[in-house]
Amino acid sequence: MAMIVADRVTKTYPSGGDLLTVLEDIDLEVEARDFVAIVGPSGSGKTTLLGLLAGLDRPSSGTVTLDGVRLDSIDEDARARLRAEKVGFVFQTFQLLPTLTAVENVRVPLELAPGETAPDAELEARANDLLARVGLADRADHYPVQLSGGEQQRVSLARAFAHEPTVLFADEPTGNLDRQTGAGVVELLRELNEEARTTLVLVTHDPELAALADRVIRLESGRLVRA
Template identity: 60%
Template sequence: MNQMTDFNAGQPQPMLRVSNLTHRVSLETDTLTILKGVNLEINRGESVAIVGRSGSGKTTLLGLLAGLDTPSEGAVELDGARISEFGEDERAKLRASRVGFVFQSFQLLPAMTALENVMLPLELAGIENPEARARELLGRVGLEERLNHTPRQLSGGEQQRVAIARAFASDPVVLFADEPTGNLDNRTGHAVSDLLMALNREQGTTLVMVTHDEHLAARCGRQFSIEAGELTEPSPAQEAAD
């Protein structure tokens, strides 16, 4: 059976399930273990934050969850599909149809306008009337007057709003956010995080976010900590004490 067409077969599955996930990279004289035996389940519609310092493994974990890379050991399932066993073409097809991304560095195409940046994934997915959908989303993020501006003509906060509109354009089942406010000042970061959380609630998307900002993480339904490649979930007593 083709796993790409069997997302919802059988009993309901968690949106994401990770089993004994380990990831290593080979260096010239050694092997570096970035993740060590990570286990994690995330249910549909949950918002989850993974908090850790730079170099803790959080961005590597996010990339494995999203199918941007494959683990050295263990399994990653997204909506019932074991993507850790997929080839690159299968993973790319899944990302295009079911996954949204928001990056710290915005990742907008500099030669395209805000409207064109949001339209592009819709066009690649073959969605009808991509311009209308892109205009609607840019209006929802408050950029209806900035449709024809290129990224260099937009502030950092406006660029991240375009990136959020693009991430939600194809109605993803899961949204991955990598330090979504990391390049913004506090005031702009709060406004962008308000927008991200509001759109996520409206669309019922599963949100998985990595951040070093504990205040932003606290806005999610569950929080995990990662340190030296090991993932832990604070107990309710620990959270209350904090």
């Protein structure tokens, strides 16, 4: 069974007195452990589609199924539980919590995971392992403001894989990084994804990054051009 299924998904927003259609009749299936890149020009609806597939938002019509769960059939808190359990995110602007150190940021998904939280020492060990994996073992107690952009994105990668998600959504993960740093982050993302055998859905403008994907989905004006 496919990991992600989008069935005739449409998303509209009120704009003035009218409705603005951002996505229209999107049909899509992503198999488990696939690496899918969503590409398209600005305003084509890439991020909106990513948000709908991850359960961050609800479609105006149509359905999204994630790992067998129809997202429109559950409320926001249930979707949050589902994300805490099965979904990982990497954002363009890293989105680390400024009040937490690197290791504490990596721990956040572990602490939000449903069910009983593992012992503190276990969480700490797991977070530290992941930081070591992304090459930041010596930066564990640094706050985000004390880290460079590339380092912040690597912490973000560690956080994304911390709770061993089934699906990873990445939104322009290299968009705020210079070319060299971005390449390093992409390499790391690929390695981690291969190790964890996670389904990866990635939004990008970067053709080189898209070329690494198993499949590329192209959006134009809210419509699927090639899947």
